[in-house]
Amino acid sequence: MNNIIMKLTITQVIALLITAVLIVKCSPKPENTEQEVLVNERPNIIFIMSDDHAYQAISAYGHGLNETPNIDRLANEGAIFTRACVTNSICAPSRAVMLTGKHSFINGKVDNIQPFNWDQDNFPKLLQANGYQTAMIGKIHLDGLPQGFDYSMVLPGQGQYYNPDFLVNGERKRFEGYCTEIITAEAMDWLKNKREKDKPFCLLYHQKAPHRNWQPAPKYLTLYDDKTFDPPANFFDDYEGRGTAAHTQEMQIDGHAQWGHDFKMVIDPHGDSTGFHHALERMNDKQREDWHAAYGPKNEAMKVAKLEGKELAKWKYNRYIKDYLRTIKSVDDGVGKVLDYLEENGLAENTIVVYTSDQGFYLGEHGWFDKRFMYEESFRTPLLVRYPKEIKAGTKINNLIQNLDFAPTFLDYVGIATPKEMQGESFRRLVSGETTDFRDAVYYTYYEYPSVHMVKRHYGVANERYKLMHFYYDVDEWELYDLKNDPAEMNSVYGDPEYAEVQKMMHEKLTALRDYYGDSDENDQKYLTAYLDHMEKRRNRQN
Ligand code: CA
Secondary structure (H helix, E strand, C coil): CHHHHHHCCHHHHHHHHHHHHHHHHHCCCCCCCHHHHHHHHCCEEEEEEECCCCHHHCHHHCCCCCCCHHHHHHHHHCEEECCEECCCCCHHHHHHHHHHCCCHHHHCCCCCCCCCCCCCCCHHHHHHHCCCEEEEEECCCCCCCCCCCCEEEECCCCCCCECCEEEECCEEEECCCEHHHHHHHHHHHHHHHHCCCCCCEEEEEECCCCCCCCCCCHHHCCCCCCCCCCCCCCCCCCCCCCCHHHHHCCCECCCCCCCCCCCCCCCCCCCCCCCHHHHHHHCCHHHHHHHHHHHHHHHHHHHHHCCCHHHHHHHHHHHHHHHHHHHHHHHHHHHHHHHHHHHHCCCCCCEEEEEEECCCCCCCHHHECCCCCCCHHHHECCEEEECCCCCCCCEEECCCEEHHHHHHHHHHHHCCCCCCCCCCCCCHHHHCCCCCCCCCEEEEEECCCCCCCCCCCEEEEEECCEEEEEECCCCCEEEEEECCCCCCCCCCCCCCHHHHHHHHHHHHHHHHHHHHHCCCHHHHHHHHHHHHHHHHHHHHHHC
16 A cells, blocks of 8 residues: 555645545435425525615615615625615504515504504514524514514614613513624524524514614714715705695704704703713713713814804704714624625525615705605615525616515515415515516505604605605695606695696595505594594593
């Protein structure tokens, strides 16, 4: 033996080794059972949802406000949706629609007050029943133990940015650190250590950020300090051209956002200190020290400047937008970590990754923060989907998709029949390019009034070009917008003779959709009565 080896040159030895490796690699694998093949082919799902993330604040949408290189990877390697929208632009109802695939007036969670019934079907339950391992980590904002998950770790209600409590499979536990980073770390831990590697998985990885009151991570407290942002063109909107609802809302950055809670002026320059003390009390000594070191000088400079009028409004816009974008920086970092993990572990090809928000948000358009209205900035939501097996890199979808469609789409991808009660449509074949045909109009409802921000009850219909809205309860007003001629929705053309045909067509569309989805004036009245009863009981308790 030794003699033989001695006689071989080094080149011959290398050649022999390569041959040996090839023989091993090319040997036929043992036959997989049918079950194994099925399991291995079914895609994994990572559904990333943030809270109040405006599409204007994702660089892939091209608004130039900030850079989100990791979220953009999904658009570059998959699809970006330019007209994804919600059915009801507010946190908890939006999540109920996402889970159940049913409109608010069918799933019952019409506002942040009505209870959510977890006993109804949702897509994670169906995945779980069909062999998927499921987990929900982060913000869900629906009371009760989440159903449909092998593992859940959720913020109670809105949750805290600093040192948040979580309900881990229902048990309350406090975590030290910054909320966005904790949610990412726990999602990563689940992927690495809690995941059963022989099962397909579905992970709902849901951030609280960038929800109000926009508290950045310690490492981003001074990000954008050297920059001044110009507010949008309609920041100083006077609401002429629109109805009562736009005039009577209470969601102006300069007018309704609070000095303490929102602008983090620990002592208000106008003599009143609101809200932010609670946030500071929750921080540990180091966090509080970092916070004061970062915000102390900024706040002092603001007080010395003695700004007034439009200059003061622009300062408020800058404090708002910078804090908002700082919180998004941490969200984007987290997306990067998860995508890297998928790539490093050979999971990128067979995992559908979705990034979306529970709705859009105003970043100073019409002078506003917050959401609720059917106007574009809060009606639309960002949506990016990567699934290399079916979606071509660089796909752009302009069709009207709704959050109603998530449940049917996921079920379609994994080969489970969509239950009849689900009202959304799978966009699988649309995003793969198999078809360009999708619905021609979407239906919208909003209920939470009278309440914080005072956005009136309304419902409406939107197609590619037009939008018809009806505000009701303490008004009875219609608005109609032509998005082609008026993309910022500054002038309602309702009642304009030039739009008589369009108005008629949109009214017919609205009636047809209310009928199709099972909505009615009776529903509106039922939920209004329930809301007013709840408010009255609350007042009585307080008295
Ligand atoms: Ca939200």
